[in-house]
Amino acid sequence: MSTSCKNDDGPDNPGNSELPEEYYAGGKLGTTTINNISTAYEQPTPAVEQNGMTLAFKIGEAFFEKGFNTNPSGVRHGLGPVYVRSSCITCHPGYGHGKRVDQYRANEFGNGYLLVVFDQDTHAFVPELTGMPQTKAVDPFLPPVDEKGIRIEWREHVDQFGNKFPDGETYSLIYPEVTIDPAYINTDPKPANYTVRLEATIGIYGTGLLDAIPDDSLIAEYNRQKALGRTLNDAKYDPANFITENDGTRHPGRYTYGLTRGTLQNGPGSNAIWNITNVTRENRRNNYITKAYATAMSKNANVQAALGKDEAAIYAELMATDLEPEMSTEDYVNFMIWHRGLAVPAARDLDDPVVQKGKKAFYSIGCTSCHKPSWTTGPDNYTGDTLVARQLPRYPYQKIWPYTDMLQHKLEMVNDIRTGWCRTTPLWGRGLSQICTGAGDHLHDMRARNYTEAIMWHGGDAAFSREKFRNLSKEDRDALVKFLESI
Structure with a gap:
């Protein structure tokens, strides 16, 4: 079965075929198959539609x-x-x-x-x-x-x-x-x-799916990398520094470059x-x-x-x-339904031989050390903010592919981000940025105008992978970029 987005039976038109799991970047409940047009980032998740929230989603969208x-x-x-x-x-x-x-x-x-x-x-x-x-x-x-x-x-x-x-x-x-x-x-x-x-x-799409990753999984990933000797912002994983929500519960940070927000109900959109x-x-x-x-x-x-x-x-x-x-x-509840209900575009062209070659290179040079390919959501039953408790779409037990470890690392760049610590940005859907936003810039201040520049700005623990990328053949470097554009 061919699963290129150009084919009649693929992510844009799944028909009765079951696609490989990695095509469902946001899992079955969080992925849209509208994935190669300018509104790819703007679609509701299947969970929104299945739970009768489409009208609320549209009303909330207007406030954005x-x-x-x-x-x-x-x-x-x-x-x-x-x-x-x-x-x-x-x-x-x-x-x-x-x-x-x-x-x-x-x-x-x-x-x-x-x-x-x-x-x-x-x-x-x-x-x-x-x-x-x-x-x-x-x-x-x-x-x-x-x-x-x-x-x-x-x-x-x-x-x-x-x-x-x-x-x-x-x-x-x-x-x-x-x-x-x-x-x-x-x-x-x-x-x-x-x-x-x-x-x-x-990007806002898929933030609800990141919200559904259990706190225990975030802490386990921190402990795993810490055991490997990686340089991490340890203060963020001191329970004394966890973020207190409106309901009194405390959570490790998962949103913003600075990991200053612990859940979506107290997250960037709710705050912004x-x-x-x-x-x-x-x-x-x-x-x-x-x-x-x-x-x-x-x-x-x-x-x-x-x-x-x-x-x-x-x-x-x-x-x-x-x-x-x-x-x-x-109106606020509708806005939050929209915010948590934005789908991730399905991956594209993963069966393309060049994309497969690029994926092999991405994995082999160590990029997945920070850009962790997949996570599995938990029961996703956090109620949180009393204004929206039990009114938002949920994503229980979904395998998702955001390509981020949700941790903070240092890239050691000229005129670096404040404090030098920056959360690993999810890579899912970024290959559609040019068609969806009109620009394809990268990194925290958009200094990188393409994927190659973004990679070559990497330092710190990522310097190892940068050096491996630098020594790849041009064919392999281009293939790796094509893989990034596909996920």
């Missing part, structure tokens, strides 16, 4: 795709007083990764960059700005960071190999240098001794629908701002005049923790 507004009432109201973006899809074009850009403009579609402003010495986020600093504000307020003061410069990098493979083929490496002019930071006090980095948004837009809801009734920003705005004469209020009143309103919910609980 449509912009929020500054109206005091109505659909998707409540944007501000400051915000990162007015819509989620601006950062996640086609529901995938953000693209590499040369200027920081929040309104530019596809710009998925978030500013990361941290202390040069401690690597902690500066307290004067939120972890995801806002660059937009609703009149009469000023943004915490005015975009006019942000500069992104892409610089060339020559590595220890002179950007050349042993067979003579060359490649290019670039990295971003980001600065913020302090004059364009509107806080009191202003941050000092800070460094700026960029982090791009990640509030702090990206500053739209309040029943369990988030405060603004996502800092005391330093509230202080600056409450002292601003223009703000005082426009609002007709004194400094104390403005500060109290900005820092209030009992604001009226602007997003209804029903």
Whole structure:
């Protein structure tokens, strides 16, 4: 049986045939067979459809795709007083990764960059700005960071190999240098001794399946690699540092580059629908701002005049923790059904001889040491957030193929990510990025414009595999890339 996506009987049209398990990247309950068109990342999982959640999924999808507004009432109201973006899809074009850009403009579609402003010495986020600093504000307020003061410069990098493979083929490496002019930071006090980095948004599809991996499996993978002597961020697996959820349970981190979120119900989407837009809801009734920003705005004469209020009143309103919910609980539940219900595209062309050759190379040079091919989900019965308990799609006992170990490693790159520790990004579906998002950039700040550049940026524990890749023949390197494009 041929299982190329080009054939009549394959992942796009399974018919009555049973495909090899690896084609079902998200398992039988989490894989869509719509896998070679521009909406491949946007499809509901079979679990959504089988449980009668399709309408809720579509309603929730609108809160991702449509912009929020500054109206005091109505659909998707409540944007501000400051915000990162007015819509989620601006950062996640086609529901995938953000693209590499040369200027920081929040309104530019596809710009998925978030500013990361941290202390040069401690690597902690500066307290004067939120972890995801806002660059937009609703009149009469000023943004915490005015975009006019942000500069992104892409610089060339020559590595220890002179950007050349042993067979003579060359490649290019670039990295971003980001600065913020302090004059364009509107806080009191202003941050000092800070460094700026960029982090791009990640793909949203399949996050519900990662949520269904048992905590015990994550801990077991950490212990397995630790026993092999790999360099890991041990602090993340100290139970004292596990993340406390709304229901009081504690979990190891699994989401964000920094492993700062333990479950999807307290994860990037649940968090972002509030702090990206500053739209309040029943369990988030405060603004996502800092005391330093509230202080600056409450002292601003223009703000005082426009609002007709004194400094104390403005500060109290900005820092209030009992604001009226602007997003209804029903809408939030629908949003979370959509978020947990996004399918993973089926793999493609795995029977192609070149893809098979590339898979053999990928495994043989040690890439699977960090890009663990598969996981098996557990019973997936966590209830968590009382607002959405038992209302979300579930994925029990599915074999999934995300190609990530869910752990943090160091790649030791120029202008590295904050702290140097970065979660291994899932590789499933990434070969569709160009068709789904319009860009095929890689790594945490999208510095790599193709798979080859991404691999050649790898250092740390991954330097061994990078060196093996470097010494492959061009034919084998190209085959390995084709395999990555297929999964």
